[in-house]
Each structure stands twice: as structure tokens, then as C-alpha cells.
Amino acid sequence: MQSLTNRSVVVRKKEMSFMEKLYLPAILGGMVITIKHLFKKKVTNKYPEVKRIFAPVYRGVHVLKLDEQGRENCTACGLCAVACPAEAITMIAAERKSGEENLYREEKYAATYEINMLRCIFCGLCEEACPKDAIYLTDRLIESKYQRKSFIYGKDLLVEKVDERIDVSKRKRNYKMA
């Protein structure tokens, strides 16, 4: 049969020579290889102290963004929930009362907004679907918990704090490039 490339090698089970049957030269060669690794650079990250820098495309826990005046961007349109292939997002919409203009940017807002982190597949489609610049995936990790119910993140965990803004500029840049 004609080979398609010139890279194929015919495997044959040849008799081992006496030196090969001794195994000792091969063992010594292996030991030289392992001892060389003793002096190589270690690849370990000492995790809690040194954190690996994630790639800009990394998709971790979501954040619900506030605008410059600290008002919630989300208008509870539900497009993220529709876009979500894992059906992880649920929300209940409510109307903004007078006097709440400093809390919510538009007349409608999400009274509850929940993402089930056990269902979420971190695809980022919610962020693509959002017309109001409200939801972004960040480079943060989900904390380990003992109970399943603690993985349903409500607004208390998702909405960013006014004084602790979360940088999503890297994610935004990705979208511009796309």
C-alpha cells in the first residue's frame, strides 16, 4: 500500500541485542533523564499566595454591573435567561418606585436575580445577550461549599459593591475584537 505521507514508520518486533537485553544502559539513561529534572524550573504555583493570571478569555463567576453613579444596569428583560443553554438564570422583575432612582438606572429592575452555579456551564452567552451592559463573566472562582443550595447565587453575591468595583474591561475588549 502506498503511504500518504513520508512520516510513517514501519513497526517491527526485532530481536533485542545483548546490550539491550542487559537493560542496565537503558536504566542508567533513564536515571540521567530523571536527575536532570531535579534542576529544572518547577512548574508549581503556590496557590493561595501566588495566583495564576487567567487568560483574558477566562469565564468565571458572573457580576451584575452598576453604572458610574452606582445604579444597577439590569432591567430584568430576561434575554440572558432566554439565551442561557443550561437554564441556570431566573429573575423576577419589579417596577422602580419613586425615590429609588439612585438604585436602579431604568424604570424596571430585577427584584430577584439568581444564577444556579451548579447548572451554569460558563459559556458566556448571557453576557453576549445582555443589551444593557449589565452582566459579565469575571476571572473569579466559585467557592467550595457543603450544601447545594449555597450554589444558587442571588443578587447579594452577584451585584458588585459600589466601593469594590470589578474590572471587566478585558471581557469588553474581547467583544470589540469579535
Place this chain on the structure above:
Amino acid sequence: MMDWSILIEKSILVVILFLISLAVAAYSTYAERKIAAFLQDRIGPDRAGPWGLLQPIADGTKMFMKEEIIPNASDKLLFILGPCIFMTTALMTSALIPWGKSMNIGGHEISLQVANLNIGILYIFAIVSIGVYGIMIGGWASNNKFALLGAIRASSQMISYELAMGMAIIAILLTSNSLDIRTIVDQQVGFKWNIFYQPLGFLIFIICAFAECNRTPFDLPETETELVGGYHTEYSSMKLGLYLFAEYTNMFISSAVISCLYFGGYHFPGIDSLHLSQNVAALVSVAVLFSKVFFFILFFMWVRWTLPRFRYDQLMRLGWQILLPLAIVNVLITGAWLTYFK
């Protein structure tokens, strides 16, 4: 009055040896993990204490705190006896090793060897052979097929390799004319190490030592991939700890035996030209022996993280068809050389 002083002197030596053996075994577990990590481009345990130096203590504490499980269907007495025998025999062999030159404290000559039997090597072999019973009894008493398979493998492997090991030793005995380890060590003074006269014997001996210690590439009694945990599958808590610990003690002792038989024990070329006082010279000789021992412990680990393990039929073929005939040939060559050229 003289008898009492010897009793006290020997007791102190025994206690020190006991502590050193345990400490070396404990830190061997740490060294093993560190070396495994370094050879695989990792860092290894570094959380307990500086550079993870307290890791053995943390591991020991963990072992003690674990729940003690004795299987219902097991033979309770033998189940407990197994690790006891294994640990006891592992610690007993260190008594015959000459750890250094004799010291002189207040005009009193102290030999750094607990017992100087004229059949030293035979004693060590006898005790090591009893160690097999620890594994065999433990594996049998567990009433578990994996433990039994591991125990059968361990006993047949150890018995097979003891033959070749004994044959390799016989060549040493022929040249040294003595079974006494201190005599054998003292004959290697300077650079007259036995390895230069018995390279083949040394090779056979160290391969057999790997098999005797159940170390890779001969760790078939505890192959995780096939036998769960091997002979200690059913063991938990400190009884498991004793098995693991005793294996490291065995490694320590066999390193010491290798150093004594083939690498001049506590002798080092040029040690006499330093003109040290007797006690200092004794301490230096102890340090020399220990550096040789530590080298061999590291060598054991280095090999472990280099080689994959044998298949069982390969192990048996190596032992019976290659090492044993080679050892016999070695004995014949040594004998012929002694007869015609000495």
C-alpha cells in the same frame, strides 16, 4: 560492676539507634515525597513548617487519629501480630551494624555497635527472613483476596531474591574469611572497598536489596493498580503506619548493609591522615557511614521515580534464571581466583 556499665552503655546505644532508625524512617517518607516532586518538576510538601519539614509529624499525627478498623472476618490476633512482627524485625537488624569506630569516654572503650556477633551477616539475613512473616501473616489474617495475593507475591518474591542475595554475599565471605561485619568493614580500610573487587556481586546484591525492600521496580506486593493496596489493603490507622514505616526502616538498614559490605562502612580514604583524636575520629566515622547510607536511600528513591515495575513472570525470571546463575558464577570465579592467585 563491669557488667552493669556494659548494660547501661548498650541500653543507651539501643535507645539512640532506635530513635535514629525511627527518625530516618520518618524523614524518608518526607524525602520520598520531595524527591518524587523534584523529579517530576513539582515542589512537594511545603506547608507544614519551613520547607514542609514538619510533614512527617503531621502525617504521624494523622495516622494516629485515624479510625482503627479491624475487619470482622479477620483473624484478630494475627491481624495485630502482622505489623508488629514486621516493625520489630525491621528495627532488630540495626543492632549488628557497626556504626563507627570505638569511642573512649573516661578511659572506657565504647564500641559503636550494639552487638558484635561473629555470625553478623547470618543474623541479619535470619531476621530479614522473619520479616516476611509480618507481611505473610498480615495478608493472610486480613481475609481479603487482594491482601492475600499481595502477601503471596511478597513472600515468593522475597524468598526468591534472598537466594541470589545470599550467593552474592558468599563471594564477599570468601574474600573476607569472616561473617563478622566489623571485620569485613575493617578489611576495606582506605580505598580497598569491596565494590572494586566484587562489582558483579554488588550489582546482584543491590538488585536483590530492591526486591527485599519491596521497592520499585519490584513493588509487586503493593501494586495499587492491580491489588488495591496489596498486603496492607485492610489495614488502617497506625497499623498501616507501622507497615509503611517498617518498609522505610528496612530501606535504611539495607542501605547501611550495602555501605558496610561494599563501600567500606565507616571508612573513608584519607580519614587516618587527619590525625584526629579518638573520639572525634569516631564521630567523623559515624558521619561518613551515615552519608553513605543517605546516598543509598536517595538512590533507592531515585530508582523508584525512574523505573516502571516488572510484570510478575519477569520478576521471577530475573530472580531465578538470571540473578541466581550469575551469583553462582560470581562465587565460582571468586573461588577460582582465590585458589590460583592468592
